[in-house]
Amino acid sequence: MAVKAQDLSKDYKYGFSDPEQYAFKSRRGLDREIVEQISAYKKEPEWMLQFRLRALEIFGQKPMPTWPAAHLEEIDFQNIFYYVRPSENNAENSWEDVPSYIKDTFDKLGIPEAERKFLAGVSAQYESEVVYHSIREDLTKQGVIFLDMDSALREYPDIVKEYFGTVIPAADNKFAALNSAVWSGGSFIYVPKNTQVEIPLQAYFRINAENMGQFERTLIIADEGSRVHYIEGCTAPVYSSDSLHSAVVELIARPGSHIRYTTIQNWSNNVYNLVTKRAVAYEDATVEWVDGNLGSKVTMKYPAVYLLGPRARAEILSVAFAGAGQLQDAGGKVIHAAPDTTSTITSKSISKDGGRAAYRGLLKVARGATRAKSFVRCDALLLDQESRSDTYPSIEIDEERVDIGHEASVSKVSDEQLFYLQSRGLTETEAKTMIVNGFFEAFTKELPMEYAVELNRLLALQMEGAIG
Amino acid sequence: MTALFEIIDLHVTVEGRQILRGVNLAVQPGEVHALMGRNGSGKSTLANALMGHPKYEVTHGEVRLGGNSLLGLPPDERARQGLFLAFQNPISIPGVGTGNFLRAAVKAVRGTESINAVQFRKELAERMQHLQIDPSFATRALNEGFSGGEKKRAEMLQLAMLKPRMAVLDEPDSGLDIDAVRIVSEGINQVHQQQPDMGLLLITHYQRILNYITPGTVHVMANGRIVESGGAELVQLLESEGYDPTLRRLGIEDAELNGVPTHGR
Numbered sequence: 001m002a003v004k005a006q007d008l009s010k011d012y013k014y015g016f017s018d019p020e021q022y023a024f025k026s027r028r029g030l031d032r033e034i035v036e037q038i039s040a041y042k043k044e045p046e047w048m049l050q051f052r053l054r055a056l057e058i059f060g061q062k063p064m065p066t067w068p069a070a071h072l073e074e075i076d077f078q079n080i081f082y083y084v085r086p087s088e089n090n091a092e093n094s095w096e097d098v099p100s101y102i103k104d105t106f107d108k109l110g111i112p113e114a115e116r117k118f119l120a121g122v123s124a125q126y127e128s129e130v131v132y133h134s135i136r137e138d139l140t141k142q143g144v145i146f147l148d149m150d151s152a153l154r155e156y157p158d159i160v161k162e163y164f165g166t167v168i169p170a171a172d173n174k175f176a177a178l179n180s181a182v183w184s185g186g187s188f189i190y191v192p193k194n195t196q197v198e199i200p201l202q203a204y205f206r207i208n209a210e211n212m213g214q215f216e217r218t219l220i221i222a223d224e225g226s227r228v229h230y231i232e233g234c235t236a237p238v239y240s241s242d243s244l245h246s247a248v249v250e251l252i253a254r255p256g257s258h259i260r261y262t263t264i265q266n267w268s269n270n271v272y273n274l275v276t277k278r279a280v281a282y283e284d285a286t287v288e289w290v291d292g293n294l295g296s297k298v299t300m301k302y303p304a305v306y307l308l309g310p311r312a313r314a315e316i317l318s319v320a321f322a323g324a325g326q327l328q329d330a331g332g333k334v335i336h337a338a339p340d341t342t343s344t345i346t347s348k349s350i351s352k353d354g355g356r357a358a359y360r361g362l363l364k365v366a367r368g369a370t371r372a373k374s375f376v377r378c379d380a381l382l383l384d385q386e387s388r389s390d391t392y393p394s395i396e397i398d399e400e401r402v403d404i405g406h407e408a409s410v411s412k413v414s415d416e417q418l419f420y421l422q423s424r425g426l427t428e429t430e431a432k433t434m435i436v437n438g439f440f441e442a443f444t445k446e447l448p449m450e451y452a453v454e455l456n457r458l459l460a461l462q463m464e465g466a467i468g
Numbered sequence: 469m470t471a472l473f474e475i476i477d478l479h480v481t482v483e484g485r486q487i488l489r490g491v492n493l494a495v496q497p498g499e500v501h502a503l504m505g506r507n508g509s510g511k512s513t514l515a516n517a518l519m520g521h522p523k524y525e526v527t528h529g530e531v532r533l534g535g536n537s538l539l540g541l542p543p544d545e546r547a548r549q550g551l552f553l554a555f556q557n558p559i560s561i562p563g564v565g566t567g568n569f570l571r572a573a574v575k576a577v578r579g580t581e582s583i584n585a586v587q588f589r590k591e592l593a594e595r596m597q598h599l600q601i602d603p604s605f606a607t608r609a610l611n612e613g614f615s616g617g618e619k620k621r622a623e624m625l626q627l628a629m630l631k632p633r634m635a636v637l638d639e640p641d642s643g644l645d646i647d648a649v650r651i652v653s654e655g656i657n658q659v660h661q662q663q664p665d666m667g668l669l670l671i672t673h674y675q676r677i678l679n680y681i682t683p684g685t686v687h688v689m690a691n692g693r694i695v696e697s698g699g700a701e702l703v704q705l706l707e708s709e710g711y712d713p714t715l716r717r718l719g720i721e722d723a724e725l726n727g728v729p730t731h732g733r
Contacts, residue, residue: 415522416559422543423519423553424569424626425576431544434572438563438609 012295013461014109015268017237018101018208022127024085028211029078032056035181038083042150042184045157055170055180062174067392069356070298070327075272080213080244082182084127091123091133091148098124098132106132109235111204121146123203125216128184139197144228145190146201149217152188159190163219167250167278167306175274179215179248186216186247191226191257200229200262200448207236207243207271218249222257222285229260231451235295238268242297245271251279253287255309260288264451266458267295269325275301283309283338290446291318293328294458302360304333307341307369314343319443322355322387323462331361331392336372336402347378348443350436351387352462358390359408367398375405381439382412383432433463470535472497472667473634478529480517487513489692490529495634495667500660502678502703503671505689506711511671512556514689515638519553520546533634547577550633554623554640560611566622567592567606570629577630595628599655617648624655634667635659641677653680675707690720 024041026034035056039049064072092098098106106124121135123146130148139146145156153160170180187203207214222228236243245267253259259279267273273296279287289303305314316332334343349357359378380389391408413435421431437444437456444452471494480488487510495501505511517524518531520543531538538546561569571588583591596603599621611619620640627635640656641649657680660666670681678686678700686702687694690711695718696702706714 414559417561419519419521419543420555420559421561421569423547423555424573424630425544425547426572427544427576428542430572430576434564434569435561438561441563441609 012238012268014235014266015238016108017239018105020209021099021101022084022086023088024083025209026081026083028081030056030080030082030182034082038182038184041083041085042153044153047161048153051165051170052181052183055177058171059174059177059181062171062177064174065300067360070300070329072272072274072298075242075244080211081209082213082215083184084209084212085129086126086131087129091130091151093134095132095134102126102131105206105208106204109204109206119202120197120199121201123148123187123201125185125203125205125214127206127208127212127214130185135201142195143192144195144197145188147188149186149188149219150184152219156188156190159221160188160219163221163250163252165250167252167280168248168276172276175246176248176276179217179246179276182213183215183217183248185214186218187220187230188218189220189228189230191222191228193223194225195223196226197228200231202231202233205232205234205245207245207267210237210239211241211243212236213244213246216247218247219252220250220259220261221252222254222259224254225256226254227258229262231262231264231448233264233266235266236268236271239270241270243271245273245275245296247275247277249275249277251287253279253281253285253312255283255285258286258288260290261303262290262292262447262451264292264447264455265295265299269295269297269323271296273297273299273301275299277301277303278306279304279314280306280308281312281314284311285309286313286315288315289317289332290443291316291330292443292455293318293320293330294455294462296326296328298327298329300329302331302333302362304335305343306335306337307343308337310338311340311342312338313341316343316345316347317443317446318347319440320347320349320357321459321462322349322351322357324353324355326355328355328357329360330357331359333362334364334374335362336365336369336374336399339368339370339372341369342373344374345376346442348381348440349379349389350381350383350439351389352383354386354388356388356390358392360392362394362396363404364396365399365402365404369399370401371403372399373403376407378408379439380410381436382410383436429463433460436463471495471532472499472534472665473669474530474532475514475518476530476532478514478517478531479527480513481525481527482513482523486527487692488517491689491692491694493669493687493694495669497665497667499685500668500670500681500683502683502686503669503689503694504673504686504703504706507673509689510692511689512638513692515553515556515636515671518636519543519551544576547630547632548579552627552630552632552635554627554635554637556638556642558611558619558623560609560614562609562612564610565607566610569610570606570626573626574629577632592629595625598658599625599628600651601625616643617645620644620648620652621655624652624659628655628659631663632666634669636669636671638671639673640670641672641674646676649677650680653677656681675703678703688714690715690718695720
C-alpha cells in the first residue's frame with residue numbers, strides 16, 4: 001500500500017517535507033497529561049484547561065461516526081502527535097522573524113507572494129502553531145481583529161470566553177470533542193459594526209511531521225452590518241502512514257452582516273480530514289460557505305448554517321474531487337429556524353480512478369419558519385466505470401408554508417463531448433480536463449482570480465495520468 | 469499533382485454494420501466539393517469517420533491529407549494536421565466558455581504560430597462580427613442553450629479561427645431559415661477568400677446553400693458509395709427531379725436505397 005500511495009501522489013507538488021527542528025513535540029498518544037501539557041505550554045487561563053479536560057472526557061465517551069465507508073476505525077489515536085510547537089516564539093508579525101526553514105516552505109507555497117498581491121491579512125500555521133501573522137494597518141485602525149486563536153485568548157480573553165464553543169459545543173461529535181481537548185492555532189476574527197473588509201483575509205495550514213495531528217480552531221464574529229471574506233488553504237507532505245486534521249470552525253453572523261468562508265483543501269492523500277464547521281446567522285445576515293475538497297485520504301465535512309433570524313440567508317457551495325483511494329464525504333446542512341429565511345446548497349463531485357464521492361446533506365425547516373425557501377442541487381460526474389458517487393439528502397420539514405426544491409444528477413463524460421473537443425485539437429486528457437473544469441465552473445467563478453487559476457491548475461494535475 | 473485530400477476505397481462499419489462501401493474522392497487545394505444525398509446515404513458517417521470518431525471503424529481504404537495517412541491517428545492529431553469538421557449537431561460543453569475553449573483550440577491547432585492573447589482577442593472579435601455573432605457569445609458556455617442558428621455560426625467561427633487546410637462541413641445549413649443560410653454561407657466564402665488554398669467538402673441535403681457557395685464538383689452519395697459526380701449542373705438536376713428518379717436512372721433500386729438505415733447524426 002505504501003508503494004501505491006507514493007505512485008498516486010507523484011504529481012502532488014506540495015508533498016515535500018522539512019527536517020524536524022521543533023521547540024517542542026509532545027510524545028505520541030492522547031491522555032490527560034498531554035492535554036495539561038498543551039494548556040500549560042500555552043499558559044492558558046484555568047477555564048480553558050477545564051474546557052479541554054471536559055472535552056477529553058466527552059471524546060472518550062463518544063462513539064465513532066458510523067455512516068461513511070471511511071474506515072475511521074483505522075485511525076490509531078495513540079499513534080498521533082497531538083502538539084508540535086515549531087518555535088519558542090509566538091506568531092511573528094514580521095516575515096523575517098519566521099524560522100528560515102518554515103519561511104522556505106511557505107515561500108514554496110507562494111504565501112508571501114499572495115499576501116503582497118491581494119490579501120488584507122495573512123495567517124500561516126505550521127503544525128500546531130501559527131508562525132506568522134499580519135493584517136493591514138488600515139483594518140486594525142478600523143477595529144478589525146485578526147489574530148491567531150492563541151493570541152486572541154491572551155489578548156481578548158473575555159470575547160473568546162463568551163463565544164468559544166457556543167456554536168459547536170465539545171459534545172457535538174467525537175471529532176469536535178477531540179479538537180476541543182487539544183486545539184491549537186487557528187484564526188480569530190472580529191469585524192466591528194458596519195465595517196466592510198473588502199479584500200480577503202487568508203489563513204494557510206501546513207502539516208509537516210508524519211503522524212501529525214492538526215487541530216486548529218477558528219472563530220469569526222461579524223458584528224451588525226459588517227462584511228468579511230476569509231480564505232483558507234491546506235497542504236501536507238506525502239507520507240506512507242496517516243496524519244489527522246480535525247478543525248472546528250465557528251462563525252457568528254450578527255444582524256445584517258455577511259460572512260463568506262472559502263476553503264481550498266488540498267491535503268496529501270494520507271491525511272484524514274474530519275472537520276466541523278458551523279455558522280449561526282441572525283436577522284438579515286448572510287453566511288456563505290465555499291468549500292473545495294481536492295486532497296486528503298478521507299474527508300468528512302458538512303458546513304452548516306443555522307438561520308436564527310428572519311430573512312437570514314445561507315449559501316453552501318461545495319465541490320469534491322475523489323481520486324484513487326480517496327473518499328470525499330461532503331455536503332452541507334441548513335436549519336431554518338426563523339420566517340422568510342432562504343438557503344441554497346449546491347454540491348458538485350467528480351470521481352475518478354475508483355474514487356468515491358458522497359453528498360450528505362441535511363435540510364431542516366422548524367415549525368414557525370414560515371415562508372422558508374430552499375433549493376438543494378447535487379451534481380456528480382463520473383470519469384470511469386470504477387468510480388462511485390452517492391447522494392444522501394435528508395430533508396425534514398415541520399412547517400407547511402415553505403418552498404423547497406431538490407435536484408440531483410449523475411453524469412458521465414460522454415464520448416460525443418470528448419470527440420467534439422478532440423476534433424478541435426485537444427488531446428483526450430486536455431478534453432477531459434476541460435470538461436471537468438467546466439463542471440466545477442459554478443464553484444471556480446466564486447473564487448478570487450488567483451485561486452481560480454490555481455484550482456484549475458490543480459485539477460489539470462489530477463487529470464494527468466488519468467488515461468492509461 | 470498530388471491531391472490535398474484523398475479518400476480511397478473507404479469502407480466503414482458502425483457497431484458491426486457496413487455503412488460505407490468504397491468511397492473515393494479527391495480534393496485539390498482550393499477546390500469546393502459538394503456531397504449530396506438522402507438521409508441515411510452515409511454522408512454523416514463519412515464525416516465522422518474522416519475525423520476519427522472511435523465508433524466508426526474503417527475496415528478498408530485510405531484517407532490522406534497532404535499525402536500523409538490520417539487513419540490510425542486520434543481526432544486531435546487529425547485536427548493538428550489541418551483537418552476540420554463542422555458538426556451537424558454540435559454538442560454542448562457546460563461551464564466551458566466559448567472564448568476560453570477557442571483559445572485552447574487555436575493554441576492546440578495553430579500552436580507554432582504562437583498567437584498571443586491580444587491578437588487572439590482581436591481576431592476573435594473580427595470573426596464574430598463577420599458572422600454577426602454577439603460579443604457576449606464568447607463568455608457563454610460552448611453550445612449550451614444556443615439556438616440552431618447560433619450553433620451553426622459557432623461552428624463557422626471555429627472554422628475561421630482554426631484555419632484548417634481541409635474543412636468538412638456536415639450540413640451547415642440544416643435547420644436554418646433563409647437569412648441564416650446566407651450568413652453562414654457568406655462566412656464560409658469569406659474564410660475561403662482569406663485562405664484560398666483550403667479545400668472544402670460541403671455535405672448538404674438541399675440545393676439552397678449552393679446558391680451562395682458554388683461547388684466545382686458535386687457528388688451524389690447513395691447506399692454508402694458515391695454514385696455520380698459532376699459539375700454544378702448536377703445540383704439543378706437533383707433539385708428539379710428529386711433524388712429518386714436520378715438514382716433510379718443510375719440503376720440504383722428503391723429497395724436497396726430503403727434498405728440503408730438512417731445514420732444521420
